[in-house]
Amino acid sequence: DETIVLSELAKRMGIKANEMIVKLMGMGVMATVNQTIDYDTAVLVAGEFGYEVEKASFEEEVILKKTTEDDPEKLAARPPVVTIMGHVDHGKTSLLDVIRKTRVTEGEAGGITQHIGAYHVQTDKGVIAFLDTPGHEAFSAMRSRGAKVTDIVVLVVAADDGVMPQTVEAINHSKASGVPIIVAVNKMDKPDADPDRVQRELSEHGLVPEAWGGDAIFVMVSAKQNTGIDELLEMILLQAEILELKANPDKLASGHVVEAKLDSGRGPVATVLVQEGTLRAGDSVVCGMHYGKIRVLQDDLGRTVESAGPSMPVEIVGLSGVPMAGDELVALADEKDARQVSQHRIQKQRSKELAKTNRLSLEGLFEKM
Numbered sequence: 001d002e003t004i005v006l007s008e009l010a011k012r013m014g015i016k017a018n019e020m021i022v023k024l025m026g027m028g029v030m031a032t033v034n035q036t037i038d039y040d041t042a043v044l045v046a047g048e049f050g051y052e053v054e055k056a057s058f059e060e061e062v063i064l065k066k067t068t069e070d071d072p073e074k075l076a077a078r079p080p081v082v083t084i085m086g087h088v089d090h091g092k093t094s095l096l097d098v099i100r101k102t103r104v105t106e107g108e109a110g111g112i113t114q115h116i117g118a119y120h121v122q123t124d125k126g127v128i129a130f131l132d133t134p135g136h137e138a139f140s141a142m143r144s145r146g147a148k149v150t151d152i153v154v155l156v157v158a159a160d161d162g163v164m165p166q167t168v169e170a171i172n173h174s175k176a177s178g179v180p181i182i183v184a185v186n187k188m189d190k191p192d193a194d195p196d197r198v199q200r201e202l203s204e205h206g207l208v209p210e211a212w213g214g215d216a217i218f219v220m221v222s223a224k225q226n227t228g229i230d231e232l233l234e235m236i237l238l239q240a241e242i243l244e245l246k247a248n249p250d251k252l253a254s255g256h257v258v259e260a261k262l263d264s265g266r267g268p269v270a271t272v273l274v275q276e277g278t279l280r281a282g283d284s285v286v287c288g289m290h291y292g293k294i295r296v297l298q299d300d301l302g303r304t305v306e307s308a309g310p311s312m313p314v315e316i317v318g319l320s321g322v323p324m325a326g327d328e329l330v331a332l333a334d335e336k337d338a339r340q341v342s343q344h345r346i347q348k349q350r351s352k353e354l355a356k357t358n359r360l361s362l363e364g365l366f367e368k369m
């Protein structure tokens with residue numbers, strides 16, 4: 001369903017909008033300067049002026065396909081990407097903190113501050129990437145935009161509080177996106193901790209522990225006392241093995257934006273989870289409506305890195321604008337292609353918005369009549 005704004009089409013063809021309106025009128029189409037016209041009409045009217053119209057969306061698909069084709073021989077195991085979810089105050093942040101500290105050597109511990117809302121830990125048995133999503137809303141927003149960035153959900157439930165509304169919400173989100181859940185029963189150090197109650201309540205929501213004949217994985221932890229954390233990480237890696245997570249690191253990168261902002265000094269800055277290929281400084285990328293050449297890549301501790309492979313969260317600088325969480329990022333061999341795809345998307349968005357305003361003003365008109 002391609003459309004273009006009349007004035008934009010006229011501009012691209014180098015003719016006056018009025019001439020086009022007159023020409024369209026001659027063809028029996030009444031249109032104003034800001035009105036969108038459909039692809040077939042555009043082809044007809046452009047033909048009247050001796051132009052041929054190329055379908056830009058078709059081009060976009062061709063351009064993007066060049067870099068997304070995969071060679072099965074090149075697939076390699078990649079680390080799992082984990083999102084921690086659960087009811088407020090059940091210990092999500094505390095758990096993320098204690099996991100993050102496990103990888104930091106004693107000497108560093110004081111000076112480490114997390115730089116971005118995503119990080120990865122190196123355990124004896126493998127690497128795990130964690131996304132520090134601001135909440136369930138971000139998760140469902142990403143899901144609704146078709147961005148699948150999580151392989152495994154760790155569901156945190158406080159042992160002294162049990163299943164609460166946001167616990168159920170998290171279960172529903174995970175189920176809807178087909179992501180396996182590992183339950184972390186937290187606050188086991190508390191005197192009124194009641195893990196049996198948690199298991200009973202979760203069983204009612206389809207999460208039956210293995211010990212009770214089900215297939216849900218439960219790990220008892222205390223973020224406060226740092227107990228059960230190693231076992232939790234082990235379970236994550238075990239689940240990852242079952243999922244056989246693979247990606248081809250040996251091609252141009254693609255991934256999704258986890259968060260983005262406008263930095264007063266550096267301009268648009270985005271945290272991107274690389275999902276396929278390897279992202280490198282100097283790469284040309286399309287990211288949502290924007291494009292650019294990657295100037296700087298930084299890891300979660302703010303250190304400049306040369307590249308980032310599959311499942312690596314990385315902060316990038318060099319985009320033409322601030323993308324949205326959930327936007328896809330694709331690296332392209334040709335800078336011109338990146339700009340073209342971006343421009344096409346902006347154009348499409350503008351057409352959509354103008355179509356909306358036109359409809360609104362028409363409706364307003366009818367109301368007055």
Ligand code: GDP
Nearest residue numbers: 087088089090091092093094186187222223224
């Ligand atoms: P979030 O809202 O899920 O991110 O929860 P927080 O990590 O902010 O924790 C909420 C409160 O629970 C804080 O006061 C934590 O100190 C406390 N808390 C978190 N984990 C534990 C735990 O394992 N044991 C105890 N006793 N308190 C905890």
Ligand code: MG
Nearest residue numbers: 089092093094
């Ligand atoms: Mg928190």
